[in-house]
Amino acid sequence: MMSDAARAWIEAQKKTQSLFAIVETGLLSEPARQQFLQSDPSRRPLMLQPEFAELRNYGPWLVDVSHMTLEAFLAHEYFTGCTAMTSWIRTDCPAEKLAAHLSDALLAKNEAGEVLMIRSYAPEVLPMLYARADLSWHAWLFGPLEEWWIPSADAKWQCFKGLNLAQPGKYQPIFLDAKLWTAMEIDPLPYSLTTELEKEAPEVFTSTCHGDRLNQVKVALEAGRDQGLTESEDVSLFASLLLMDREFPANWPMWEKAKERTVGEKLPLGVVMRELSE
Incomplete structure (x- = not known):
């Protein structure tokens, strides 16, 4: 049709x-x-x-x-x-x-x-x-x-x-x-992260449609916020890791400790994850 x-x-x-x-x-x-x-x-x-x-x-x-x-x-x-x-x-x-x-x-x-x-x-x-x-x-x-x-x-x-x-x-x-x-006060984060991932890691997406991809990113960002993350960089990192590995963070035993330090001590998630992975 x-x-x-x-x-x-x-x-x-x-x-x-x-x-x-x-x-x-x-x-x-x-x-x-x-x-x-x-x-x-x-x-x-x-x-x-x-x-x-x-x-x-x-x-x-x-x-x-x-x-x-x-x-x-x-x-x-x-x-x-x-x-x-x-x-x-x-x-x-x-x-x-x-x-x-x-x-x-x-x-x-x-x-x-x-x-x-x-x-x-x-x-x-x-x-x-x-x-x-x-x-x-x-x-x-x-x-x-x-x-x-x-x-x-x-x-x-x-x-x-x-x-x-x-x-x-x-x-x-x-x-x-x-x-x-x-x-029109659109949250720029989903759009910028979608664009970045399309250039650097398009394999994380399950569809070629921009609207579907944007929705995937929005869901992943929301999952990061549900974990208590508030800083844009932290939420973006969490969303990217989740899109690359659907089992994240359940399959990383240090996640609760990382979250506690990031949220409680106001430390960047990327720094905390590096320290805990060493």
């Missing part, structure tokens, strides 16, 4: 619409990132602002994938086994205009008047923005897109519908009201 995403992809190609992927190059392995930057000149960086110049080659890029089948796209070496491919877009908007539009969408203001950079394209952020159709910038943000697809659990896709305007409308700065600001 054909998925909704596959149907949308084929329909876009029949209508000669454009298909674009957003690739966060900093999440590629270093050799793949260098290869990406040196290859197809039709790829466009989204961090166009001068203040992002140093981050540009590590940030999001817009890639035209209209010529590919969905299967070939998903099997591409840049995207398998990592989170670099964050989403794909179906649209009638030309690439140059869409890149400028998505570049503007990297900036937002909060109620304090601060200008912030947001990963508006990211799978964990986009649904929160889409849910706020009551705010004036919503139609601007999603105006030039027919559909914006992000990966979800079980290798499926979640679709966000836009207005499919051939030209982006008048710029409307993204404003984070108190409700949205609170919702």
